[in-house]
Amino acid sequence: MSFLLNRKILVIDDDPNLRQLISVTFANEGCQIFSATTGAEGLRLFYEHRPDLIILDIMMPELDGWAVCTQIRRLANVPIILLTSLGSEHDVVKGLECGAVDYVVKPFSPKVLVARANAGLRQACQESPTNKQTTFNDTYLTIDLEKRRILVRNEPVKLSATEYKLLSYLVQNANQVLTIEQILENVWGWEYRESSDYVHVYISHLRRKLEADPKEPRYILTEYGAGYYFAK
Numbered sequence: 001m002s003f004l005l006n007r008k009i010l011v012i013d014d015d016p017n018l019r020q021l022i023s024v025t026f027a028n029e030g031c032q033i034f035s036a037t038t039g040a041e042g043l044r045l046f047y048e049h050r051p052d053l054i055i056l057d058i059m060m061p062e063l064d065g066w067a068v069c070t071q072i073r074r075l076a077n078v079p080i081i082l083l084t085s086l087g088s089e090h091d092v093v094k095g096l097e098c099g100a101v102d103y104v105v106k107p108f109s110p111k112v113l114v115a116r117a118n119a120g121l122r123q124a125c126q127e128s129p130t131n132k133q134t135t136f137n138d139t140y141l142t143i144d145l146e147k148r149r150i151l152v153r154n155e156p157v158k159l160s161a162t163e164y165k166l167l168s169y170l171v172q173n174a175n176q177v178l179t180i181e182q183i184l185e186n187v188w189g190w191e192y193r194e195s196s197d198y199v200h201v202y203i204s205h206l207r208r209k210l211e212a213d214p215k216e217p218r219y220i221l222t223e224y225g226a227g228y229y230f231a232k
Contacts, residue, residue, distance in 0.1 A: 003121035004114070005030040010051035012042030012068065013083065014060045018106075022055055022083075025110040026117070039063030046072055052124075053117055058084035058095070066098055073099030077161040079120035083108070089197065096201040101162060102192075119189045124161055133172050136232065141210060141219060143171055150210075157209050162187070166202050167210075170220065170230035179227040203228055 009031045013019045016037075023033045034049050036042035040063050046054065054072065058065035069080055081102045082095045095103045101120045104113055134145040142151040145168050150157045159167065166187050170178065183199050184192045192198060203222075207214040221231050 002029065003118050003125060006032070007052040007121060008032045008034065008049055009117070010042065010045055010049065010054045011035040012039065012045075012054065012060075012065070013057035014038065015057070018057075018083075021110065022113070025114060029114060039065065039068040042068055043071060046078075050076075051078060053121055054078060054080045055113070055117070056080055056082055056100075058082055058086060058091075066094070069095070069098040069100055073160070077124070079117075079124050079161075081113070081116060081120060083113075092197055093201055096198060099160065101188075115191055119191045123165065123188060133174050136171055136174070136230075140212065143167070145171060152210060159209065160205075162202060163205050163209070166199075167206055167230075170228065174230045174232045177223040177226050177229045183227065199228070 004026070009026045011019055011022045011026075011033060012035075013022070014037050019035050019037070023035055027033050034045050034051060036045050039060050042054075042056070043063075045051075056065045056068055065082060065084065069082065072078065072080060079101045080099065081104060082100045083104050083106065084091070085106045092103050101123065102116050104116055136143040140153060142149070142154070148164070150159060150164075150167070166183070169183065169186050180196045180199050181193055184195060188195070188198060203220060204214070207217050207220055210219060211217045219231055221229055223229060
């Protein structure tokens with residue numbers, strides 16, 4: 001199933017050839033394309049058109065992709081795919097820390113980019129199942145998945161779409177160790193089964209937002225050599 005038809009895609013890249021390739025690729029998938037040559041122009045088009053997905057180059061003059069991604073993530077949970085020649089583990093982690101849902105290294109296959117975009121949109125559209133544990137409450141942390149309500153010391157906590165989906169999966173399988181592969185498949189999709197860094201980064205995000213001491217977590221625990229679990 002494709003989630004791309006009639007979607008608005010914003011492409012931000014200062015390379016005219018890549019911009020054209022990406023635009024044509026997604027236009028052929030039935031998408032409406034907006035393109036920008038600079039980070040500042042990309043932000044303007046984001047405010048104007050509110051795209052469903054953003055494909056963002058990192059290495060741009062003046063306002064680079066890191067800064068653009070950070071600014072957009074403060075305002076919306078729209079899926080952002082970073083497209084760059086920087087492929088080190090440090091750069092991948094930095095991209096995820098900025099709020100990107102995916103990181104595609106140049107050179108790339110247009111088919112792979114389409115698959116990643118489709119997966120990102122599917123992830124954003126999916127609703128968490130409610131046939132398992134959906135609530136948790138103690139004197140510090142309150143979770144109500146059906147109402148999408150997360151409180152720490154009775155103060156609401158804002159989670160990104162990916163953070164919320166990861167927390168939902170952990171809570172619905174409380175006290176059960178979930179492998180990295182299980183988490184990737186159920187939160188991101190099977191296309192991401194080799195992307196273990198994604199899990200580690202987003203676990204870190206959740207701990208910073210939910211734990212009293214992220215370095216000594218009480219709720220989101222590591223089972224070394226196996227995976228993670230939510231402790232009730």
